[in-house]
Amino acid sequence: MAYWLMKSEPDAYSIDDLKRDGTEPWDGIRNYQARNMMRDDMKIGDGVLFYHSSCKVPAVVGIAKVASGPYPDPTQFDPKAKYYDEKSTDENPRWILVDIAFERKLSRDITLAELKEHPALADFRLNQRGNRLSIFPVDKKHWDLVLSLE
Numbered sequence: 001m002a003y004w005l006m007k008s009e010p011d012a013y014s015i016d017d018l019k020r021d022g023t024e025p026w027d028g029i030r031n032y033q034a035r036n037m038m039r040d041d042m043k044i045g046d047g048v049l050f051y052h053s054s055c056k057v058p059a060v061v062g063i064a065k066v067a068s069g070p071y072p073d074p075t076q077f078d079p080k081a082k083y084y085d086e087k088s089t090d091e092n093p094r095w096i097l098v099d100i101a102f103e104r105k106l107s108r109d110i111t112l113a114e115l116k117e118h119p120a121l122a123d124f125r126l127n128q129r130g131n132r133l134s135i136f137p138v139d140k141k142h143w144d145l146v147l148s149l150e
Contacts, residue, residue, distance in 0.1 A: 001043075001046055002041065002043065002137060003138040003140060003142075003143040004047070004048045004049070005060075005126060005135070006026065006050060006100065006134065006135050007052075008050070008051070008053065008134075010061075014061075015052070015062035015102075015105055018050065018064060018100070021102070023101040025073070026038070026097050027074070027075050028075060029134060030083060030085075031134065033133060035094075035095055035096050037136070038098045038135065039096040043069075044068065045065055047063065047143060050063065050064050050100075059111040060109070060110040061109050062103070062104060063147075065103055066101075068098050070096045070097070072088075072095065072096060073095040076094060077093075106150050110146060110149050115146070118145070121145060124142045125137075
């Protein structure tokens with residue numbers, strides 16, 4: 001089993017939305033590195049730290065799991081969609097997604113400020129400068145430590 005952190009702006013799609021929906025396609029990713037991780041590395045059952053980003057208090061707020069194998073992101077084919085890509089075709093889709101399923105909300109939000117203050121998380125990718133990816137792998141030691149802060 002592998003572990004991941006997936007960021008979402010809570011006003012776009014929050015942990016409460018995922019709790020309500022149960023399972024959701026993780027669509028709209030338009031970064032090749034993040035796409036490749038979903039396509040090549042994520043497996044059904046992998047753990048996901050659900051992170052609220054670009055908000056007043058960024059934080060890890062819940063746990064989800066990868067609930068499907070990779071498949072083409074349908075928004076790339078819809079000219080009316082925000083994430084339409086005219087270069088994508090059914091035969092050669094450029095963008096891939098996986099579904100994620102709600103596991104649970106954390107008993108409390110674990111804020112970015114708190115994560116940055118923890119010495120054992122100095123090498124946690126979220127705490128590193130220049131980390132702009134919306135999806136990235138999480139080492140088991142970091143997964144365990146983050147959840148121990150709950």
